[in-house]
Amino acid sequence: MSRIGRYFIFLGSLFRNREKLGVYLKLILGECNSIGVGSVFIVALVASFIGAVTCVQTAYNLSNPFVPKNIIALIVRDSTILELAPTITCIVLAGKVGSNIAGELGTMRITEQIDALEVMGINSSSYLILPKVIASMLMFPLLVILAGFLSILGGYIAGVLAGVISPEEYVSGLRYDYKPFGVAFALIKTTAFAFLVSTISAFQGYNVSGGALEVGSASTSAVTNSCIAIVAADFILTQLLLT
Known part of the structure; x- marks a missing residue:
C-alpha cells in the first residue's frame, strides 16, 4: 500500500474506540498550552520583523512621487492578512510543533x-494524537491572529522610524478598500494547515521503527512534508476561495 493510502487509514484510526470526553479535555488543554503558549515568542518575533521588512521594502520599490504613500500600508495589510501571517507562521510552526510531535511520538514508539497502551486496550493513535490535532486547530488560528496584528504593527513602527511613511498615511492605507473576507480566508487556511501539520507529523512519528536515528529522520521528514503540504494547500485554497 502506498504511503498516502496508509496516511488516510491512519486518519481513520483516530476516530475509532475513542476515550471519554473528559479524558480528551484534559489532554487537549495540556496540548494547547504546549503548542500555543510555547510558540508565542517565536511567532511574535518572526511576524514583527516580516511586517517591518515588508513595509521598508515596499517603500523602497514605490519610489514614484505620484504614488500615494498610504499604498505602502495597504500592501503591508493585504500581504500580511492573505499570505504572510497564515502561511509563514504555519511554516514556522511546522518546524517547531511538527518536529516536536514527530519526535515525541517516535520516542514513545521506540x-x-x-505498545503498552495497546496492550491495555487503549486506541493509542486516538488517545495520543487526536488531542494534538484538535489543539493545533484551536491554537494555530489564535497564533496567526497575533502574527497578523504584530506584523502590521511592526510595519507601522519600522515605516515611521525609517521616515518612509507618516502615522496618518499608514492608518489611512490600512483603512483603504478593506475587504473583511480576507481575515476569514486567512483563518480557513490556517485551520487546514494546522490539520495537515499535526496529522502528517503524527503519522511520521507514530510509524517510526528502529532507534534514535530513525526518530531524527522522522522529525526531519515531518517538517519537510508539512511544508510541502502547506504550500500545496495554500495554492488550492486560494484557487477555491478567491477566484
Whole structure:
C-alpha cells in the first residue's frame, strides 16, 4: 500500500474506540498550552520583523512621487492578512510543533510506550494524537491572529522610524478598500494547515521503527512534508476561495 493510502487509514484510526470526553479535555488543554503558549515568542518575533521588512521594502520599490504613500500600508495589510501571517507562521510552526510531535511520538514508539497502551486496550493513535490535532486547530488560528496584528504593527513602527511613511498615511492605507473576507480566508487556511501539520507529523512519528536515528529522520521528514503540504494547500485554497 502506498504511503498516502496508509496516511488516510491512519486518519481513520483516530476516530475509532475513542476515550471519554473528559479524558480528551484534559489532554487537549495540556496540548494547547504546549503548542500555543510555547510558540508565542517565536511567532511574535518572526511576524514583527516580516511586517517591518515588508513595509521598508515596499517603500523602497514605490519610489514614484505620484504614488500615494498610504499604498505602502495597504500592501503591508493585504500581504500580511492573505499570505504572510497564515502561511509563514504555519511554516514556522511546522518546524517547531511538527518536529516536536514527530519526535515525541517516535520516542514513545521506540521505547514501547505505545505498545503498552495497546496492550491495555487503549486506541493509542486516538488517545495520543487526536488531542494534538484538535489543539493545533484551536491554537494555530489564535497564533496567526497575533502574527497578523504584530506584523502590521511592526510595519507601522519600522515605516515611521525609517521616515518612509507618516502615522496618518499608514492608518489611512490600512483603512483603504478593506475587504473583511480576507481575515476569514486567512483563518480557513490556517485551520487546514494546522490539520495537515499535526496529522502528517503524527503519522511520521507514530510509524517510526528502529532507534534514535530513525526518530531524527522522522522529525526531519515531518517538517519537510508539512511544508510541502502547506504550500500545496495554500495554492488550492486560494484557487477555491478567491477566484
